[in-house]
Amino acid sequence: MAQKxxxxxxxxxxxxxxxxxxxxxxxxxKGLNEDIIRLISKKKNEPEWLLEKRxxxxxxxxxxxxxxxxxxxxxxxxxxxLFYYAAPKQKVKPQSLDDVDPELLKTYDKLGIPxxxxxxxxxxxxxxxxxxxxxxxxxxxxxxxxxxxxxSISEAVKEHPDLVQKYLGSVVPYTDNFFACLNSAxxxxxxxxxxxxxVKCPMELSTYFRINAQNTGQFERTxxxxxxxxxxxxxxxxxxxxxxxxxxxxxxxxxxxxxxxEVKYSTVQNWYPGDKFGKGGxxxxxxxxxxxxxxxxxxxxxxxxxxxxVTWKYxxxxxxxxxxxxxxxSVAITNNxxxxxxxxxxxxxxxxxxxxxxxxxxSAGHSNQTYRGLVKVAKGASNARNYSQCDSLLIxxxxxxxxxxxxxxENRTAVxxxxxxTSKISxxxxxxxxxxxxxxxxxxxxxxxxxxxxVMQKLPMEFAIEAAKLINISLEGSVG
Amino acid sequence: xxxxxxxTNKPILEIKNLYAKAGEKEIIKNFNLSINxxxxxxxxxxxxxxxxxxSHVLTGKPGYEVTSGEVFFxxxxxxxxxxxxxxxxxxxxxxxxxxxxxxxxxxxxLKYALNAKRQYNGEPELDTMGFMKLVRTEAxxxxxxxxxxxxxxxxxxSGGEKKRMETLQMALLKPAVxxxxxxxxxxxxxxxxxxxxxxxxxxxxKRSLLIITHHQDLLEYIxxxxxxxxxxxxxxxxxDKTLALELEAKxxxxxxKEAAC
Numbered sequence: 001m002a003q004k005x006x007x008x009x010x011x012x013x014x015x016x017x018x019x020x021x022x023x024x025x026x027x028x029x030k031g032l033n034e035d036i037i038r039l040i041s042k043k044k045n046e047p048e049w050l051l052e053k054r055x056x057x058x059x060x061x062x063x064x065x066x067x068x069x070x071x072x073x074x075x076x077x078x079x080x081x082l083f084y085y086a087a088p089k090q091k092v093k094p095q096s097l098d099d100v101d102p103e104l105l106k107t108y109d110k111l112g113i114p115x116x117x118x119x120x121x122x123x124x125x126x127x128x129x130x131x132x133x134x135x136x137x138x139x140x141x142x143x144x145x146x147x148x149x150x151x152s153i154s155e156a157v158k159e160h161p162d163l164v165q166k167y168l169g170s171v172v173p174y175t176d177n178f179f180a181c182l183n184s185a186x187x188x189x190x191x192x193x194x195x196x197x198x199v200k201c202p203m204e205l206s207t208y209f210r211i212n213a214q215n216t217g218q219f220e221r222t223x224x225x226x227x228x229x230x231x232x233x234x235x236x237x238x239x240x241x242x243x244x245x246x247x248x249x250x251x252x253x254x255x256x257x258x259x260x261x262e263v264k265y266s267t268v269q270n271w272y273p274g275d276k277f278g279k280g281g282x283x284x285x286x287x288x289x290x291x292x293x294x295x296x297x298x299x300x301x302x303x304x305x306x307x308x309x310v311t312w313k314y315x316x317x318x319x320x321x322x323x324x325x326x327x328x329x330s331v332a333i334t335n336n337x338x339x340x341x342x343x344x345x346x347x348x349x350x351x352x353x354x355x356x357x358x359x360x361x362x363s364a365g366h367s368n369q370t371y372r373g374l375v376k377v378a379k380g381a382s383n384a385r386n387y388s389q390c391d392s393l394l395i396x397x398x399x400x401x402x403x404x405x406x407x408x409x410e411n412r413t414a415v416x417x418x419x420x421x422t423s424k425i426s427x428x429x430x431x432x433x434x435x436x437x438x439x440x441x442x443x444x445x446x447x448x449x450x451x452x453x454x455v456m457q458k459l460p461m462e463f464a465i466e467a468a469k470l471i472n473i474s475l476e477g478s479v480g
Numbered sequence: 481x482x483x484x485x486x487x488t489n490k491p492i493l494e495i496k497n498l499y500a501k502a503g504e505k506e507i508i509k510n511f512n513l514s515i516n517x518x519x520x521x522x523x524x525x526x527x528x529x530x531x532x533x534x535s536h537v538l539t540g541k542p543g544y545e546v547t548s549g550e551v552f553f554x555x556x557x558x559x560x561x562x563x564x565x566x567x568x569x570x571x572x573x574x575x576x577x578x579x580x581x582x583x584x585x586x587x588x589x590l591k592y593a594l595n596a597k598r599q600y601n602g603e604p605e606l607d608t609m610g611f612m613k614l615v616r617t618e619a620x621x622x623x624x625x626x627x628x629x630x631x632x633x634x635x636x637x638s639g640g641e642k643k644r645m646e647t648l649q650m651a652l653l654k655p656a657v658x659x660x661x662x663x664x665x666x667x668x669x670x671x672x673x674x675x676x677x678x679x680x681x682x683x684x685x686k687r688s689l690l691i692i693t694h695h696q697d698l699l700e701y702i703x704x705x706x707x708x709x710x711x712x713x714x715x716x717x718x719x720d721k722t723l724a725l726e727l728e729a730k731x732x733x734x735x736x737k738e739a740a741c
Contacts, residue, residue, distance in 0.1 A: 431541050432579035434563040437596035446592055450583030
């Protein structure tokens with residue numbers, strides 16, 4: 001096979017967000033106990049009710065065991081060897097962007113997220129979360145004119161306690177699972193969004209998460225409430241420095257969608273995936289769930305997952321309202337030694353509810369990927385409809401791909417469809433592209449982007465371009 | 481004869497004493513052929529003789545090994561170039577079975593291909609407007625609709641449509657040498673006509689064409705300047721287009737036997 005390209009020619013180490021920011025941080029001592037939780041709560045000046053919620057969750061967490069049902073193999077996390085609170089030191093709480101440490105602003109610039117409002121393109125409002133703390137939220141005043149609340153969850157606890165108390169933990173209760181329970185005890189910051197009745201949010205809202213400090217778990221918490229007849233499109237992005245040890249990320253995203261409202265949630269997840277030998281990388285254990293509480297409510301998850309060493313994530317839709325609908329569009333790419341066990345849950349409770357699942361998994365290198373999805377139709381959910389399509393694309397001989405669909409149906413009027421395919425990028429396809437002048441990497445990028453097209457089209461424009469580039473970078477060195 | 485008047489006697493593709501293996505099996509043995517600018521050559525031989533191997537070895541398809549010999553393309557050592565560089569130098573293969581790529585529109589594919597070549601030649605990328613105009617003009621000449629350009633690469637195309645799109649790529653990329661590999665593709669007569677017309681319209685007396693076929697049908701539509709009979713890994717006889725007819729009349733077996741005597 002003289003013509004066969006040498007896979008070693010390509011370097012697989014192209015994570016361009018791997019830098020660290022040299023900034024003074026203030027952290028709580030390592031380890032987890034009631035005192036640490038009290039300390040976090042005190043640092044954040046929290047009301048008593050929230051501290052009680054935290055302590056309750058912590059006590060429950062002590063009774064729980066880490067789940068092992070996922071097809072993931074990783075070194076167990078020593079939860080006592082982590083910092084649970086790290087915050088960039090700021091003398092006073094910044095009142096505007098001018099007060100934010102220039103080092104931090106520089107960091108976000110480097111990440112391609114300029115926080116200076118005049119530099120922000122196409123009107124995307126950003127909440128930037130650095131380690132455990134929200135450092136800046138842009139366009140707040142403009143949004144406020146329409147009654148839209150977009151701020152950090154810490155601020156929301158103080159300024160909108162009624163909303164937070166009503167909805168926090170109402171979609172993902174602290175008893176939900178091991179990681180969600182841990183988050184409920186120690187979450188430090190995240191974003192809060194409230195869209196009032198009848199308001200269509202005039203710009204994309206976005207949160208940008210960044211883990212910087214070493215040995216620090218990031219536990220952010222996002223709560224989005226879309227009141228009746230409202231609409232919002234929300235984007236989430238994340239990166240972390242390149243470090244040899246694993247970093248823990250255990251987040252919760254809760255979305256409440258009321259009658260006739262619609263929420264679109266898009267994620268481009270690019271946590272550091274570890275090096276090409278599988279050293280380092282983020283452990284990403286995330287619970288994301290949306291509840292369509294009212295009739296005709298709509299929610300749509302779109303995710304492009306290229307990062308993390310280990311991913312455990314199942315963005316779900318609870319379709320309570322009649323005629324409500326949920327969508328899940330996912331592209332997951334794993335390369336080198338990455339592992340991902342990801343999928344969705346569609347829980348049909350209301351009548352005439354519909355859901356759609358389009359999952360595209362691309363595995364390369366020595367990576368392993370599992371699609372795990374549940375479609376559940378309750379007794380009362382007459383005329384429920386689901387369409388699921390799970391396609392896997394394998395690159396090379398050493399990766400793995402698995403599809404585990406669960407269906408629980410208690411209503412005979414339900415119509416559920418499931419399609420699954422597994423394919424490979426063939427030598428013939430590569431040769432065809434190369435015969436037309438494309439390099440092998442260009443060819444792989446083109447074929448993979450074609451494979452993901454259905455999902456990529458669901459992303460907001462500026463995100464889609466970024467995501468397409470990210471896919472190409474993630475697959476560098478994958479061709480054999 | 482197609483373009484015969486303007487042939488220049490300037491060699492563009494020279495294959496010298498070429499030996500090549502597919503896996504362990506030696507298929508190309510002491511193969512020699514020289515093609516000048518503007519010439520149309522046809523290689524004929526029975527099914528399974530390894531004619532397609534020749535096109536794959538020349539274009540650098542993985543899975544073949546050249547054990548000895550030399551190939552010069554426009555004076556450059558072709559065999560030392562990567563597959564994509566051979567293409568960008570101007571070697572084009574009109575495939576027997578063009579490959580499908582789901583989710584990638586022909587427009588996108590053509591843009592990648594054209595820009596790859598421009599990049600190789602140190603030219604700036606085409607802007608979208610210029611690119612669209614160029615593709616539409618060429619597509620119209622070949623009777624290709626806008627709708628076909630929007631569809632995914634070769635997905636759901638008929639054999640004839642696929643070949644038409646290959647011709648469009650040839651028109652856009654302007655290769656110096658095209659290889660038309662029709663060893664056993666079994667195109668129907670109508671499709672054959674369409675492709676031949678398309679290719680004929682692109683032969684301007686400077687571009688060269690190497691046809692690989694086992695059947696003389698195709699040669700009724702694209703007239704060759706030279707016909708070569710391929711057997712046991714190399715050319716055993718060369719003649720003009722009448723050789724194809726002789727071959728057709730006698731059949732390969734007896735022809736090859738006679739030639740061996």
